[in-house]
Amino acid sequence: DTAVSQTPKYLVTQMGNDKSIKCEQNLGHDTMYWYKQDSKKFLKIMFSYNNKELIINETVPNRFSPKSPDKAHLNLHINSLELGDSAVYFCASSQVTSGGEQFFGPGTRLTVL
């Protein structure tokens, strides 16, 4: 059973399009995250949701909008895609009481042409 899953695994699209990435966790965790990993492997947190409420919103353009329909899902919608959005996006989850250990999804490689 996959603990944290993301779809799609690869996403190739044109500039200006709108796209979504889905994330689901079956670990019963109460917190979910989105990270962006750039070409130099640097990982930066974008958003964090706890019990469906936005906890962390780093300086991310408002073209990025996370949506958490329930505790097990955190989707990422991106409007008006730009070349600089090309990266690998990782979803993760954790349980507050577990001391911050996060479980990561396999990543979604987004390429904007």
Added chain:
Amino acid sequence: AQSVTQLDSHVSVSEGTPVLLRCNYSSSYSPSLFWYVQHPNKGLQLLLKYTSAATLVKGINGFEAEFKKSETSFHLTKPSAHMSDAAEYFCVVSESTGGFKTIFGAGTRLFVKA
């Protein structure tokens, strides 16, 4: 404010020799500290974690790390490198309360030569 510095962007060792990946951190709180490994084109896997219990932490695949508060360090070691250890390693600091805000180091790429 939290920060984490991985002192080497890449480390190269021969198979069978020791591995040392260095990490320094700063945190306003009692931190939780983690090491994650990322193999090429894969997600991140937790190697080990420190959450204010024993200062010497043992992880998977023979890795261990020692929390040294006086040096604000959390270096990762392994006595004998294996070819399969070649990967990117990330040191991570997290606030102890809630653990919502995590800061990743820039990563250290480990090369293992036959």
